[in-house]
Amino acid sequence: METMQAQRRFWHSLPESLPHAIGLDRQRGEAFFEQVASRRGLLPSIGLAAAVVILGSATYGFTFGLWRSSLLAAYVAIKLPALLVITTSLVMLLNWIVAQLTASGLGFTQVAALTYRAMATASLVLASLAPVSAFMAVACPPPQPNDDLAHNVLLLIHVAFVACAGVYGNSIVLRGMRRLCRPGTPIVRLYFAWLASNVIVGCQLAWILRPFLGSPNYPVAFLRSDALDGNFFEFVFITIVWKRLLGL
Amino acid sequence: MLPEATTDLPDADGGVPAEENVLALVLKTPRAFAERVLHDAFGWRASLTALAGAVAFDALYGVATGVFAGGHAFWMAALKVPLIAIASLALCAPSLYVLLGLSGSPIGLRQVAAILSGSACLTSMLLVGFAPVAWLFGVSTTNVQFMILLHIGVCGIGVAYGLRLLGTVVPRGFSGNKVLVVWSAVFLLVSAQMLTYFRPLLADSAGRFRDDRKQFFFEHFLDSMKYSGERAVAEREPEQSDSAALPVEGTDQLAALE
Numbered sequence: 001m002e003t004m005q006a007q008r009r010f011w012h013s014l015p016e017s018l019p020h021a022i023g024l025d026r027q028r029g030e031a032f033f034e035q036v037a038s039r040r041g042l043l044p045s046i047g048l049a050a051a052v053v054i055l056g057s058a059t060y061g062f063t064f065g066l067w068r069s070s071l072l073a074a075y076v077a078i079k080l081p082a083l084l085v086i087t088t089s090l091v092m093l094l095n096w097i098v099a100q101l102t103a104s105g106l107g108f109t110q111v112a113a114l115t116y117r118a119m120a121t122a123s124l125v126l127a128s129l130a131p132v133s134a135f136m137a138v139a140c141p142p143p144q145p146n147d148d149l150a151h152n153v154l155l156l157i158h159v160a161f162v163a164c165a166g167v168y169g170n171s172i173v174l175r176g177m178r179r180l181c182r183p184g185t186p187i188v189r190l191y192f193a194w195l196a197s198n199v200i201v202g203c204q205l206a207w208i209l210r211p212f213l214g215s216p217n218y219p220v221a222f223l224r225s226d227a228l229d230g231n232f233f234e235f236v237f238i239t240i241v242w243k244r245l246l247g248l
Numbered sequence: 249m250l251p252e253a254t255t256d257l258p259d260a261d262g263g264v265p266a267e268e269n270v271l272a273l274v275l276k277t278p279r280a281f282a283e284r285v286l287h288d289a290f291g292w293r294a295s296l297t298a299l300a301g302a303v304a305f306d307a308l309y310g311v312a313t314g315v316f317a318g319g320h321a322f323w324m325a326a327l328k329v330p331l332i333a334i335a336s337l338a339l340c341a342p343s344l345y346v347l348l349g350l351s352g353s354p355i356g357l358r359q360v361a362a363i364l365s366g367s368a369c370l371t372s373m374l375l376v377g378f379a380p381v382a383w384l385f386g387v388s389t390t391n392v393q394f395m396i397l398l399h400i401g402v403c404g405i406g407v408a409y410g411l412r413l414l415g416t417v418v419p420r421g422f423s424g425n426k427v428l429v430v431w432s433a434v435f436l437l438v439s440a441q442m443l444t445y446f447r448p449l450l451a452d453s454a455g456r457f458r459d460d461r462k463q464f465f466f467e468h469f470l471d472s473m474k475y476s477g478e479r480a481v482a483e484r485e486p487e488q489s490d491s492a493a494l495p496v497e498g499t500d501q502l503a504a505l506e
Contacts, residue, residue, distance in 0.1 A: 121350060128346035131339040132438055139445040141462045153464055157437075164430055168350070 032117065033179040042109045049113075049120035053088075054081040056123030060161075061212075063133035067154055068143055068214030075222045079209045087202040088119050091194070098193045105182040114176045115194075122169030129161050143216035155213050170195060207232035270297045274366045274413070275373050281366055282417040290362035298365040299334070305372035306330035310449075312379035316386035316395055319452035328446045328458075333372065336439040337364050343434060347427040353419050363417050371410035378402040393473055395450055407439070440465035 035041060061080030065072035092112055099106040106114075136157060141150040173194065177187045206212070208227050214220060273281050284290040306329045314325030341364055348355045355363075385398055411432055415422040422428050443449070444465040446458050453459060463471075 124346055124350065125343070128343040129434070131342055132434060135339050135438065136441065139441050139462060140464060141467075149467075150464070168427070 032113075033176055036110050036113050036176065037180055039107060039110060042113045046109070046113050046116050049116035050085065052120040053084050053116065053123045056120070056127035057081045057084050059130045060123075060126035060133060063130045063137060064158060064212055065214060066134060066137035067140065067150075068211075068216070069220050072211065072214045072220045075220075076212050079212065079222075083202070083205055083209055084119055084123065087198060087205050088115050090205075091115070091197040091201050094197050095194050098190060098197075102185055102190045102193075103182060104177070104180075104185040104187075104190060106180060110180065114173050114180075117176070118169040118173045120169075121172055122165040125165040125168055126161065129165070133158070133161065143214070145216050147216070151213060151215055158213060170198075203232040207235070270294050271301045271369060271373070274298060274369045278370070278413050278416055281413070285359050285362045285366070285417045286419070288356065288359055290359070290366070292358060292361065295358070295361045295365040298362075298369040302333065302365065302368040302372040303330040305369075305376040306333050309372070309375040309379045309382065312382040312386060313399065313449055314386075315383050316389075316450050317448075317452045320455050321448070321450070321452045324453070324457060325449050328449060329375075332439065332442045332446055333368055336435065336442045337368055339438050339442075340431065340435045344431055347431055348418060348425075351425055351427050353425065355418070363414055366417070367410035367413050370413050371406040374406040374409055375402065378405075392450055396469075396472055399450075407436070411435075444468045 032045065035045065057080045058077045062073045062077040064080065065074070065076030092108075092115060095115060096106070096108045096111045099111055136154060140154055141147075143151065170191075174187070174191050177185075177191055181187055181190070207230075208223075210224055210227070211218065211221065218224070273284070281290070307326045310326035310329030311322065313329065314322040317325075341360060344364070345355070345357060345360045348360070382399065382402065385395060389395065414432075415428060418425055418428060422432075441464070444463055447468060448459060
């Protein structure tokens with residue numbers, strides 16, 4: 001009965017503001033930080049944030065893979081939520097240890113709540129960009145073997161969208177740290193340590209889970225046969241910077 | 249500087265008192281429009297009126313654009329211009345709604361619809377103001393590249409005013425809401441690609457509504473700008489007729505002056 005009433009409240013509040021309805025707007029953000037500070041009822045918040053991450057990133061993921069084929073779109077609708085949830089879960093322990101090292105006073109569930117909220121915000125932004133992404137997939141030049149222009153331009157657009165959403169989502173972590181950490185905590189250093197762990201793990205996991213956009217020179221697959229060969233940073237620094245740009 | 253608000257706030261049903269005033273409200277008193285939207289007093293009906301106005305004005309500008317190529321382009325451009333504007337706004341509306349909600353601006357779905365329809369309406373009114381200019385150049389020049397730059401300039405002015413209205417309505421405006429800057433960039437990207445999707449606008453495509461070849465907007469723009477060797481369909485040589493052979497009145501006098 002209570003669930004039904006909560007559902008009804010949710011659908012009534014939807015026309016006013018979706019972010020407000022799911023508690024992700026700035027106004028409710030302040031209440032959320034107070035809740036995190038009191039450490040009460042954090043598990044439902046983390047559960048809701050995880051649900052938003054899965055739904056939001058699945059929506060965007062579908063449009064991400066749509067340019068190459070509808071099969072890849074379905075694959076990416078599974079892989080993008082997996083990427084975000086696994087990355088967030090993998091870095092949680094490290095983030096908590098770093099938080100202890102800097103004497104921030106943040107507990108494990110507090111770190112989890114903050115990290116998942118940032119990811120949920122980023123996923124909601126991505127979901128709102130899904131119509132634009134779908135239009136780009138439909139209106140841009142189709143995949144053609146040996147013609148990388150369309151692939152590279154679309155990849156650039158998606159990287160910009162994901163980066164903007166990520167930066168926006170992580171700004172919430174910084175705001176939360178300023179509210180929640182003990183006085184004297186090196187907040188900026190702690191924030192960049194968390195960000196670095198997210199970027200390093202996220203990039204490598206994205207490398208393993210490729211393809212997302214789907215190069216026209218490779219067949220559509222859920223995972224590449226060489227998924228576990230090499231790594232993202234080796235590819236960027238050796239293949240692109242060292243060999244292609246510097247010609248060494 | 250925007251003019252001061254001069255209209256009263258609306259009646260209880262949340263609509264603008266006189267529906268015919270919606271267009272005047274957006275054009276003459278943007279601050280009054282902003283106040284209405286912020287008080288959630290610009291109802292769905294008023295938004296639809298503004299949107300209908302935008303479609304009609306965009307269609308008029310489309311007619312003026314189609315004059316250049318003539319033939320089927322005449323009516324096709326009248327359909328395409330409103331389609332490009334409305335489809336671009338529709339695709340970008342969810343991101344504006346979510347970004348404003350996340351950044352703490354107390355804006356609901358109805359208000360987002362009001363903001364977008366108002367901005368579209370103001371943009372289209374500026375476009376229709378430039379329609380006679382577009383028509384004049386459309387009938388008097390044969391240079392496609394010049395016409396492209398002219399329309400880009402006109403649309404740029406219209407969209408700039410539309411975005412300025414958006415910045416007026418949203419609390420803290422562009423300077424206090426960096427998400428609006430990002431959203432505007434996404435909107436311009438979508439509009440440019442939508443324009444390319446519905447091309448051609450300045451050429452007669454022999455009865456086909458749009459070119460099936462897919463291109464990025466920058467590719468299409470660069471192609472169009474360097475495509476000077478072959479003339480557009482509208483630039484074909486005038487058909488020879490009996491009247492063409494007759495001397496134009498006053499030609500002799502001009503020749504005498506030289």
